[in-house]
Amino acid sequence: MPDDAVHKVLVTGATGFIGRALRPALLARGLEVRATTRHLGRAPRNGGAEWVEADLLRPETLGPALEGMDAAYYLVHSMGDRGEDYSEREHRSAEAFAHEAARAGLKRIVYLGGVAPRGTPSHHLASRLAVGEILRAGPVPTVELRASMIVGPGSISWRICRDLALRLPAMVLPSWMRSLTSPIALEDVVWALTDALEVPLEHGEWFDIPGPEPLSGKQILERIAALRGLRILMVQLPVLTPHLSSLWLRLVTSADYGVARELVAGMTQDLLPRDERYFELTHHPPRLPFDEAARRTLEAEEADAAHPRGFAAREEHWVERLGSHLNRSATR
DSSP, rough: OOOOOOOEEEEEETTSHHHHHHHHHHHTTTTTEEEESSOOGSSOOOOOOEEEOOOOOOGHHHHHHHOOOOOOOOOOOOOOOSSOOHHHHHHHHHHHHHHHHHHHOOOOEEEEEEEESSSSSOOHHHHHHHHHHHHSSSSSSSEEEEEEEEEEEEEEEHHHHHHHHOOOOOEEGGGGGGOOOOEEEEHHHHHHHHTTTTTSSSSOOEEEOOOOOOHHHHHHHHHHHTTTTTOOOOEEEETTHHHHHHHHHHHOOOOOOHHHHHHTTTTTOOOOOOOHHHHHHHOOOOOOOOHHHHHHHHHHHHHHHHHHHHHHHHHHHHHHHHHHHHHHHHTT
C-alpha cells in the first residue's frame, strides 16, 4: 500500500453538528475512527468509533488521542464559549494541535472553516481564517475547506433562517440581507470532508466548497417559507444594522444569542467562493440544490421532534447512503 494511505482517523469535535454526521461516513468508508470529547461520559455508547477524552486547550491530552492515527479532522471552535476572547482560545488550540499532530507523525489534517469575504472579515470569520492559516503553516499537510451556510439539522445559520422564515408573517428586512452566499447541504459537506483524505497534497492548501447556487438572505427566507406554503411580507429598511438585527433575533430564533450575533456580523458582505477547484479535483460537485436540502432538513427536524431518538436513526441513514455512494465510486 502507498505510504500516504490513510486507515486510522481522529475526529475532533465529534459530538458537534458536523462531527456527528462525519463519523458514520468515515466508518462506512472502512476507516478506523477515533473520536474526541471533553466529557467521556457523554459520548455515544455505540456507532463503531473509539472514544477518547481530549481537550484542545489542554495539550497534554492531545498526544494520547493522536497516537497511532494517520489523519485528523479539526472540527472545533470556541465561538459559543463565554469568558476571554474566543479567537485567542481558537489560535492557541490550533497551534497546540499542529504541534502535537507533527509529533504524532500524522500524514494529514483536514479543517473545516469559513469562506473569506472580499473585504474585511468579521471577528468570527477572521478567527476561523486564522485557524486555517495556523494549521496550514504547520509541519503536517493540511486541507482547509471553506464553507458558508451549511444546510442541515444542527446548523445554527440554518436555524436562524428557518426561525425567521417560519415564525414571522412579516418582517423588516435589513440591507445586509441582500448579501449573497452559496449554501451547501450537510450531505455534500460530509462527502467533501471524506474526499479530503485523498486529495493530492504536498503542503497546506485551502479550497472553497460552495453549494450549487448563490442566494441572498432574502431569497433563502423566501425559499424556506415556500416549502411550507408560506409567504413573508418583507419591507426593506436600510438603517437596521447588524447589531440591532442581532438584538431582534434574540426574540425570534431559538439559536444561541451570542453565536447568532457573531454570525449576523459576518453577513454584511457577500460570502462567495473564489472558484470550484476542489470539485474539479474530487469529481464530486454538490448534488443537492438548496430547496431539496432545506426540504430534507425540515423533515429530519420534524422527525426528531416526534421521536427523541431520531438522530440515531439518521446516523444509520448516513451510513447506508454514504456507504452505497463510496461503493459505487470504488467500482468506477
